[in-house]
Amino acid sequence: MTSAANAHQVSDLDVASRLRTAVTRLNRRLRQQSLGGISPAQASTLAITARLENPTLGELARAEQIQPPTMTRLIAGMEEAGLVERCADDRDRRIVRVAVTQKGRGELKRIRTMKNEYLMTRLEAMDEVDREAASRLVTLLERLGDER
Amino acid sequence: MTSAANAHQVSDLDVASRLRTAVTRLNRRLRQQSLGGISPAQASTLAITARLENPTLGELARAEQIQPPTMTRLIAGMEEAGLVERCADDRDRRIVRVAVTQKGRGELKRIRTMKNEYLMTRLEAMDEVDREAASRLVTLLERLGDER
C-alpha cells in the first residue's frame, strides 16, 4: 500500500472505536440534564408511550431496547408518579397496555425543552454546514441503533 | 421572528430530539456487548489510561467526564482485577498516577475487536456511506460531547 493510500484510508475499526467513545460520552452528558423529578429513562419512556398510543409493555421494551423486567419496573414507578396508567387488553388478558395520563401529558410538554437544551444550544452555535452534517449524523446513528 | 428563522428553530429542536433518542438507544446497544469479565466503564477507562500514559486520577475523570469519586471506585475495581496499578507521584504526594499492567495490556488487545464488533459489522454493511464521510460525522459527534 502506498503512503498516500494509507493516509487517506479510514479504517472501519477506527471509525467504530471513535464512534463508540463519542456516543458513551455524549450519553453521559445528556443524562445529567436535570428534569425536575423525572428520570432520563422515565422521560424517554413517557415520550415513546405517547407516540405509540396505548402500546403494550412488550412493545415499549422492544422500542426502548431494554428487557421486559426493566420496563415493568420503570412503568411501575411512572404509574406511582401518576404519569401513566396500566390498562388491561380486551382480547388478551395477559397483555398490559400503557396510557399516558393528563399529568403525564403535561410533564411531557414541560420537559421537552429541558431534555434538548444541551444539544439545542450546541446546534444553534453551529454554522449552516455543520447543522447540515448534524442532520446526516442523526440519520446514521438512527440506522446504527435501530437495526435489528 | 421571520418564518425562515422560525423554521430553523423547529428543525434544530427536531434534530436535537432525534439525536438524543438515537444516542440513548445506540448506547444501550453498545453496552450489551459482552466483554468477558470487563465492564463497559472499565474497558473505556482502560483504553484512555493506555492512551494518556500514566495519567493522574483527576485527568482520567476529566477525560471520561465523570466525577472523581466515580473514577476512584472504577480504578479500585480495576486494580483488584489486576488491570492497572496505582503509583505515587514523585513531586506531589497527593497525586495518584495510574499505569496499565501487562495483564491490562493483554486485555486491551483482546477486547478491542469485541467492543467494536457491533458497529464494525454495521458500518461495513453500509457501503454507500463512505468511510471518510462517516469519519467526519463522528468528529461532529465528538464535538457535541466534548465541548466545554
Place this chain on the structure above:
DNA sequence: CATATTAGTTAGTTTTGCTAACTAATGATA
C-alpha cells in the same frame, strides 16, 4: 386435553453515576 409458548412480574444482583463530607498535601500570605 396436555403441552408449549407468550406476556408480564418478582426477586436479587450489578454497574455506574451522583453528592456531601472527609483527609492529606500543597500553595499563598500576612
Place this chain on the structure above:
DNA sequence: TATCATTAGTTAGCAAAACTAACTAATATG
C-alpha cells in the same frame, strides 16, 4: 513562619437503570 485556602483523592451513602433466573397467568397448538 504560622495560618488559611486550595487541590487531589477517598469514603460513605444513595439512586437509577440495567441484567438474569425463576415464577404466574393466559393463550395457542397438536
